[in-house]
Amino acid sequence: MDNLQLLALLPFMVLATAAVVVILLIAFKLSHTVIQVTGFFMMCGVVLAMWYVRDTLPREIPPLLVVDGLAALFTGLIIFSVLVVGLLSYIYFEEREENPKEYYILLFLATLGAAVLTISRHFISFFIGLELLSVSLYALIAYLRNRNNAIEAGVKYLVLAALTSAFLLFGMALIYMETGSMEFTAIGNAIAKQGTSVLFLMGIGLIVVAIGFKLALVPFHLWAADVYQGAPAPVTAFIATVSKIGVFAVFVRFAQAIHLHENALAISILTVIAIACMIAGNVLALMQQNIKRLLAYSSVAHFGYLLVAFLSGDAGVGAGVFYLLAYSITLLSAFGIITLLSTRRKDADELNGYRGLFWRNPLMAAVFTVALLSLAGIPLTAGFPAKFFILTVGVQQHMWLLAVVLVLSSVIGLYYYLRIISTLFAAPPLSPVKEKSLHPFFYAATYASLVVLMFLLAWIGIFPGFIVDNVQEFLVIR
Secondary structure, eight states: OOHHHHHHTHHHHHHHHHHHHHHHHHHTTOOHHHHHHHHHHHHHHHHHHHHHTGGGOSEEETTTEEEOHHHHHHHHHHHHHHHHHHHHHHHHHTTSSSOOHHHHHHHHHHHHHHHHHHTBOBHHHHHHHHHHHHHHHHHHHTOOTTOHHHHHHHHHHHHHHHHHHHHHHHHHHHHHHHHSOOBHHHHHHHHHHHOOOHHHHHHHHHHHHHHHHHTTOTTSOTTHHHHHHHSOHHHHHHIIIIIHHHHHHHHHHHHHHTTGGGOHHHHHHHHHHHHHHHHHHHHHHHTOOBHHHHHHHHHHHHHHHHHHHHHTGGGGHHHHHHHHHHHHHHHHHHHHHHHHHOOSSOOSOBGGGGTTHHHHOHHHHHHHHHHHHHHHTOTTSTHHHHHHHHHHHHHHTTOHHHHHHHHHHHHHHHHHHHHHHHHHTSOOOSSOOOOOOOOHHHHHHHHHHHHHHHHHHHHHHHOTHHHHHHHHHHHHOO
16 A cells, blocks of 8 residues: 555544544543544544545555545535534433443444445445444444333344345355456456346345345335434434445445446336335325434435436436435434434424424524425425436436426425424424523534524525535546
């Protein structure tokens, strides 16, 4: 490995160092606040390191890794999300009896696993990154050990994730047996020469099953609602953003390397999955009275929309990245409100608990309303251009069926988002909700971050060109 290759890995080395630093801080028995602030600056260091090495990209680190513009985009999305999740985690765990210090070790290790996925070009790095992410999530989901639903959610995710890891390994083994390689580009070259076989297609199918579980695609989505509901609110935000960004990044790189979009059978299967996600996700969300479960099924629908961009091939990568950015900011805003309203005993996940929120706290209601409007794809919010770009690339690729389903299913989604908004502005309950009593600085910082996210949603919705231009500039670095 030469100096430039080592330099390209600098952001990921800083990220790995963050977990080690937290371990040392815990050993010296420093406070939760010190660990939180140190972790925040370490994540900022990752962003600065990625900016510093951008001129050296793209850079291959054979045979496992490649750091290019696509990796920089996805890693930037991951670190941005973790910065917000870290702040929400402090607010959430500060008043609970569980010791929150070890939580940050798991959080940074899971982040490292997701970041490794963004630069993976080999089955070994793919599996290592995915397992580092998954094993950390097992503990994060069940971190509140005194809550039965948290333990239940952790066990469910553990069992199902272990099963899908077996599917993933078996699929990798079949592809290796057929092509003699585990490196993505070499697999694509081998298939280009000898064509696809039944074993190769079976291997691809098993890998799609594993990825479908991680992204909560139909019919592998049954874990999502229970895990979203049982996990602590910041962990749910992490699963909905960071975890899925990393998995989607490696899926895009793998599909491009093996020319998956040229396989008619694979395209047909993924088209059926996308349609099922858009319809089932929105229909199931209609029946929910629990906010977390509603957002879980909503995420199923949104990744159905994202598959439209994925199925568009290289033309849809930019639209997919833009959609993930808008979706991540939106969900972080929504889960920020859930975190602030959660009590020591229970998360604020029941719809009735939000009745009259506007009259109790207009700022929270405004942030939550903008987030829900963005999820619905209403103009002047980030969700509108995000859906519009995906619809545009779908039409350009003549995927008319997917485009029609996207539009019609979005109309269904509009109903349950507006139902929540109407609850926010309804008459308030007689018994007021107790506000959190936290350190004024972190309380103000959390409110400020939510306001910033709200204005970001509006700014991106009104002026999407700046983001689109920068995404295209990074995509050229490949």
